[in-house]
Amino acid sequence: MATPDLIYLTIDDGSSTKREETIRVSAEMQLEEVRSAFYAAANLSSSSTNSVLKLYRKDGVLLPIGPNTPRNSKEDRYILKSRTGNEGVDALNAVSDLLGQITAIKEKVDAMKRSISEVPDGHGAKHNPDELTPPNLLARRRPTLPSLPPQRTFTRDVTEHLKHPTFDVWQWQDDEMVDLLAHMFTELGLMTEFKLDEETLRRFLQCVKGSYNTNPFHNFRHCFCVAQMMYGILHVTNLHAQLQPLEKLVLLISCIGHDLDHPGFNNAYQVNASTELGLIYNDISPLENHHAAVLFTILKESDTNILRSLPANDYREARKQIIACVLATDMAKHGELMGRFKAGAEREGGYDMTDPAARSLLLQMVIKCADISNEVRPKHVSEPWVDNLLEEFFAQSDREKAEGLPFAPFMDRQKVTKASAQVGFIQFVLIPLFELVAKVLPNMEEPIIQPIRSALQYYKTLA
Ligand SMILES: [Zn+2]
Numbered sequence: 001m002a003t004p005d006l007i008y009l010t011i012d013d014g015s016s017t018k019r020e021e022t023i024r025v026s027a028e029m030q031l032e033e034v035r036s037a038f039y040a041a042a043n044l045s046s047s048s049t050n051s052v053l054k055l056y057r058k059d060g061v062l063l064p065i066g067p068n069t070p071r072n073s074k075e076d077r078y079i080l081k082s083r084t085g086n087e088g089v090d091a092l093n094a095v096s097d098l099l100g101q102i103t104a105i106k107e108k109v110d111a112m113k114r115s116i117s118e119v120p121d122g123h124g125a126k127h128n129p130d131e132l133t134p135p136n137l138l139a140r141r142r143p144t145l146p147s148l149p150p151q152r153t154f155t156r157d158v159t160e161h162l163k164h165p166t167f168d169v170w171q172w173q174d175d176e177m178v179d180l181l182a183h184m185f186t187e188l189g190l191m192t193e194f195k196l197d198e199e200t201l202r203r204f205l206q207c208v209k210g211s212y213n214t215n216p217f218h219n220f221r222h223c224f225c226v227a228q229m230m231y232g233i234l235h236v237t238n239l240h241a242q243l244q245p246l247e248k249l250v251l252l253i254s255c256i257g258h259d260l261d262h263p264g265f266n267n268a269y270q271v272n273a274s275t276e277l278g279l280i281y282n283d284i285s286p287l288e289n290h291h292a293a294v295l296f297t298i299l300k301e302s303d304t305n306i307l308r309s310l311p312a313n314d315y316r317e318a319r320k321q322i323i324a325c326v327l328a329t330d331m332a333k334h335g336e337l338m339g340r341f342k343a344g345a346e347r348e349g350g351y352d353m354t355d356p357a358a359r360s361l362l363l364q365m366v367i368k369c370a371d372i373s374n375e376v377r378p379k380h381v382s383e384p385w386v387d388n389l390l391e392e393f394f395a396q397s398d399r400e401k402a403e404g405l406p407f408a409p410f411m412d413r414q415k416v417t418k419a420s421a422q423v424g425f426i427q428f429v430l431i432p433l434f435e436l437v438a439k440v441l442p443n444m445e446e447p448i449i450q451p452i453r454s455a456l457q458y459y460k461t462l463a
Pocket residue numbers: 222226258259329371
C-alpha cells in the first residue's frame with residue numbers, strides 16, 4: 001500500500017549497482033525542496049548544472065519531479081536515473097547514435113528520392129503495388145499494426161480540461177495521448193466535415209507516434225503538448241468559431257506532424273556538421289523541411305492517409321497550408337513572421353480576416369505560440385520541460401565540442417543555468433510573441449499571458 005508522502009526509488013546512476021532510497025515529499029513543499037530531496041537521494045548536489053535527473057515509472061513513463069509527483073509503493077518503485085555530463089561514455093554513445101541517425105536519415109532520403117517521382121497530382125496519394133522499390137522510409141517507419149489497441153473513452157472532466165492550458169500533459173501514456181488527439185479531431189467536427197475514417201485516423205496517429213524519436217525534448221509528448229496547447233488556444237480565445245473546418249484540420253495536423261523524426265540536434269548543427277539533412281535542404285530549415293516531408297510520406301500511404309477523402313482542391317490547399325505552418329516553427333523565421341504579423345495586427349480597421357494570406361499567417365502564429373508554450377502551463381507541468389530541453393541542448397554542445405564545431409552559448413552546460421536560460425527566453429521571445437498575438441485574439445491575458453509573467457518572476461527569483 002502506498003504511504004502518503006513517501007516515494008520509493010531505485011537509483012540508477014549508470015553504474016551496475018542499483019540502490020534503493022525512500023524520500024518524503026509533501027504537497028506543501030516548494031518545487032526546489034522536492035528537487036533537492038531527489039538530488040540528495042541520487043547523491044548529487046541540486047546546484048550542479050551538469051547533472052540530469054529523470055524519474056521513470058517501471059513501464060518507462062517519464063514523471064515530473066515536484067510536490068505533485070504521484071506517490072507509489074515499495075512494490076512499485078520508480079527508477080531515478082541520474083547522469084552527469086562530460087563523460088567519455090556519453091561522447092561515445094553520442095557518436096554511435098549519430099552514425100545510426102545518419103544511416104537512418106540516408107535510408108529515408110533515398111526512399112524519398114525514389115518516391116518523389118511518383119507523388120500524384122492532388123489528393124488521395126495511393127500506394128503503387130507495382131512499385132519496384134517501395135520506400136524504405138515507410139517500411140522502416142510504420143509500426144506494424146496487426147490490431148489497433150482498444151480505444152479509450154475519457155470522462156467529460158478530462159475532455160473539458162483538455163481544452164485548457166492547465167491540462168496536465170505528464171499523466172498520460174503514449175496510447176492515451178493518441179486517443180486524446182483523436183478526440184480533438186472529433187470534437188472540432190473534422191471527422192464528420194471531411195468524412196475522415198476513424199480507423200485510418202488511429203493508424204495515422206499510431207504511425208506518427210512511432211515516427212517521433214525518444215529525444216529528451218523533441219518527442220511524441222512534445223507533439224501532444226503542442227497540439228493540446230493549440231487546441232486550448234482555439235477554445236479560450238474562441239478562435240475555433242472563426243476558423244473554417246479546413247483551417248482547423250490544417251492546424252491540428254501541422255501540430256501533430258511539426259517535429260516528426262526530430263534527430264535531437266538543431267538546424268545549426270545540421271548546417272555546421274553538413275549532415276544529410278543540411279545537404280538535402282541546402283541549409284534552409286533542414287529540420288522543418290524534413291518534419292513536413294516525413295508527415296506527407298505517412299499521408300502518402302492509403303491506410304494512414306486521413307486526407308484520402310478530401311476533394312482535390314481541399315487537399316492541395318491543406319498541403320500548402322500545413323507545409324507553411326510546419327516551416328513557420330523554424331525560430332530562424334521568428335523575426336520576419338513577427339514583423340509581418342505586427343503590420344497586420346496594427347492595421348487600421350483591425351486584422352483582416354477576409355484576406356487569405358492574413359488568415360494563413362494567423363495559423364502560423366498560432367502554431368508558433370503552441371510550439372514554445374510550455375511556460376503557459378502550471379509550473380509543475382512546465383518545469384520538467386526546461387530540464388529536458390537543456391539536456392538535449394547540452395548533449396548537442398558536448399558533441400559540437402567533441403567534433404570541433406561551433407557551439408551556441410545557450411546550449412553550453414558551462415554557461416547556462418535553467419533560470420538564466422528561461423529569463424531571457426521569456427522576456428525577449430515569449431512575452432513579445434504572446435502580447436502581439438493578443439492584439440488579434442481575445443481573452444489571452446488571464447489564461448495564457450499571466451502564467452508566462454508568473455514564470456518570469458519565478459525564474460528571476462531563482463536566478
Ligand atoms: Zn516543436
